[in-house]
Amino acid sequence: MHPSSTIDRPAEPLAPSTRSWSRAFADIRTGLANRQLWAHLGWQDIKQRYRRSVLGPLWITIGMGVTALGTGLLYGFLFHANTATFLPYVTVGFIVWNFLSGCLLEGLQTFISNEGLIKHLPAPLSVYVLRTIWRQTLLLAHNLIVYVIVTLIFIGQLVEPYSLAADGGGTLQPGIGWSILLAIPGFLLIAVNGGWVATLLGIISTRYRDIPQVINAIIQLLFYGTPIVWTLDTLGKANRELGQLVLDWNPLYHLLQVMRGPLLGQEVTPLSWIVTIGMAVVGWALALLFMKNYRARISYWV
Template identity: 40%
Template sequence: MNLSEAIVDITAAFRDRYFWTALGWQDIRTRYRRSSLGPLWITISTAVTVAAMGPLYGALFARSPGEFIPHLALGLIFWAFMSGSINEFCDAFSGSAHYLKQVKLPLTIFVLRVIYRQFIILGHNILIYPVVMVLLGKSVNLNIFWAIPGLLLVSVNLLWIGLVVAIFCTRYRDMHPVVGSVMSLMFFITPIVWQVDQLPPGRAHLADLNPLTILLELMRQPILGGVPAPMYWAVAAIAAVAGSVFAVALLARFRHRVAYWL
């Protein structure tokens, strides 16, 4: 195990940010070639989902539109960012085999490529929320600035998750649908279309056992006007440190084998 090589891999990837940003942008252009609206189709789809589910589920849960629809809209937007990243990490290396088989490149570049691609989509999808604010007469306060460190902390966690998932799914190709199934299940047990205070008394803490709930709330609560609980920051920070250590160790152990698994 050569930890220094793994650390060099990660630092070199950040130094070559032009490469993975160019790759991520090219992915978007290729995916939506000959499309008039490009990734805005995803934004339109998300907006339609919010418009359809918001009034319906708000009525089912006896929640006012001004309370429930912003919660749902931001939940769907940030969930698409996290789940889209995790699902696409499965193909981060195998989808870039033509690069990895010919040129020696830092593996972290292809994980950052996925995250950057999802950031572009997030940038389009977040445009939905100002429309929701205008229609519902909502406002923001200074707590919205907590969303910046929240998004950074989420990104760090996504980076180490991406390295782990990419290595694992490259070695075991049939794990891609497993990851997809797990993320589909996590959608229903994460407070996106429901709210934590709807759980029976004494059961609200169960939602916090889901790590994706914590990551989601670090981004959503500041925009809704709140401040995430200190426990959320602590858990996300500990996960970022512990996960990063694990990911570096895994990268050091298997980085030389990835090209042979492709």
């Protein structure tokens, strides 16, 4: 037999599978390491949105201020609420909700909207997820200016125990204190959850383009089921038990409350922290599973 028989040749090294946990984790690590790239892209998104505008990104703050003021005064009048406490409540609710819904709705388009870069730029897919979260964080930072202004105006009523009801009844909140620092881990938990939502739903939406339309409709429904312009006190005693049941089963409420609660000096129940952390763990497990199985196909789907 010829000495160069294939039996005697050393085996060729197998190419690493595109469906591997190592590649999924490597994508996340490399994406986090490319901070300058996704930070620059996210900032450019904000600049491009307000290009040739005199006030530029300040329109973000102005728009939020007008929305919060108008809605807070209107619903405060309808619900006979205490304006000094209800207006900050609505303001912070809208600010955190905009961050939540932005991470979700723009996360659905994470890979679709970056089609050109995905096809021509050899970058980790997680870069585009981080770009989305960073862009929403910049918008949140602009909107928090409204929170600071409103809080300073009504600080006298917010540092003491207060109620949202005009007659002083209802649930008594502790008031703003050192617990306001809990808003930092609350924000981080929302951002971490936003990351897996943008990754998981971004992959699904890239394959099935009808998903964003379905999620948009669901988000509109969840907005009315989340206490942003209403509270349990405004429902009355007869409906309060049902309202509490709705809140307990609304994941967006728990995400909202872990940041809004500390900013307003409200007590955040352990259930909200548990649900938020649990969603982050389960969500990222699913997101990594999808990254493992479908990461290599995204460039063909966009």
